[in-house]
Amino acid sequence: MPHLSDADIDSLINVLDMENRLGVLKGLSHADRVSAFQKEAGRQLLVAMIQATSGRLFREKVLEEFQELSPLQRQIYATLCLVSSQRWTMDRQEIILACGSLGNEMLDAVESLARRNVITRRDIHSNYGARHRVIADEIVHAMEFRQYMATVLEGVCFAFASGVNSGLPRSNRQWRRLIRFLNHQFILQVATPDVGRHVYENVEKILHWDYHYWLQRASLEVEQGDLNLATNFLDQARSISPGERLIETEYAYLLIKRASKSPEHGNAEEWFAEGRKYLEELIAQTGSRDSYPYHVLGSQGLAWARQAKIPVLEKRELLKELMEIVKSGVSFHPRSEDLPTLAKDLEKEWLLTAVVQPE
Missing domain, CATH: 1.10.10 (Arc Repressor Mutant, subunit A)
Incomplete structure (x- = not known):
């Protein structure tokens, strides 16, 4: 960033003063404030200026x-x-x-x-x-x-x-950095699904042996793409690391989403039942430590209930069971932001299926 001129510094001090963000400069004379800016520009004080003003001047300077x-x-x-x-x-x-x-x-x-x-x-x-x-x-x-x-x-x-290999502990810095940037949710936050696909294709020859790579590649397709590809990628992950909790959770997610996407398929109810079974087993094993299986079962179960061609009374019973499961997840994970909302959504859907009995 170009050095700040004296006029820039005077303007910035005035803005910080008006916004009550001078911090340690508050008790100094104007000359001392200017001196502090001249010495510290480019370090933490620059950050204070950006955060305090959020104005175009700083953004424009950075860009x-x-x-x-x-x-x-x-x-x-x-x-x-x-x-x-x-x-x-x-x-x-x-x-x-x-x-x-x-x-x-x-x-x-x-x-x-x-x-x-x-x-x-x-x-x-x-x-x-x-x-x-x-x-x-x-x-x-x-x-x-x-x-x-x-x-x-x-x-x-x-x-x-x-920079990673199979002998390197997952707690190592190299692995932790890679896991962060390969995470499908991170990729979808900063880029398009197609960019994500190119990212995964670009490292396939390097990471073809790694279950986490296939899990993240599959997860992107489950979220935004081709469920058949997702199945193939998850099958590879399951083959490399059988029984891995994260993989089994995603596999259950895939099964229920496939059922919801194709509710008229002859195997749809079987897919949903199998996915639900996996998730309930995971909840029984790790539900007190991990909120994600609750979220997947609740959200995807709700999607299935809305799409499935099943009798109203059966749908109502399903929604009630899902609601109770998610509420138990809330009790285990009171800080979860999504589970309380999900429980309310299930309850609303359950109330909508109420059957009015004749008097």
Whole structure:
């Protein structure tokens, strides 16, 4: 970011003062406040300015800096902003892998960004990131970043996937970073399903042996795509790691969603019953520790009840049972945000199925 001029500093101090966000500067003279800005600009005080004002001036400065970079520098910075926004850092070799560029031009671009304090690092080889997460967030959430998201996300996942192996503990930093960026929910938050598919295809040769890879790839299809593909991917995950709780939960989710999507299929009731059985077993085993099976059974059971061609009394009984299960989940997980809402939705649907008895 370009250095702040004296006029910029005066304007910022006035805004912070009006917003009562001067913090430790509150008791200082104007000259001392200006001196503090001159010394600290680019560090935590810059973040305080952005957070306090949320104004166009700072956003424009951040985006102006991004747009003024060379194409290669912009790719490097975009990559580090995405990683920093999730509170992670990268090593220099990972940046090279992510950006797919070798040679002196790449190294010079990294060094130029570091010299200008656009990016930070622990040493020349490790812990590279945007200079602050708030700035990284501004970049990542900007409309101007969208055109870079697909390339950046693919590159980051490829770089992180290249750093893991089957002998590395899952608690290791390399695995935890990769799991975060391969997570299907994260991918769907920041990109389109098609971008997610390209991300998974791009690392298939590296991670074909890993059950978690197939689980996340299947989960994206369960949420947004092809249930037949999801079945294939989940079958691979189940084959690699039989009995894994997360895989079995997703498999049950898939079965019930398939039933809801095709309620007139001859096997629909069987799919629902099998999925429900899996989820109730998981709830019995881990329900006091994990709220997700409650959520899947409640939400997908509700979808099935709305679509299934079953008698009203049978539907009413099903909704009552699901409602009681989800309410028991609320008692185990009082901090859950979605389970109370889900219980109310089930209760409303149950009330709508009430049969008026003749007097």
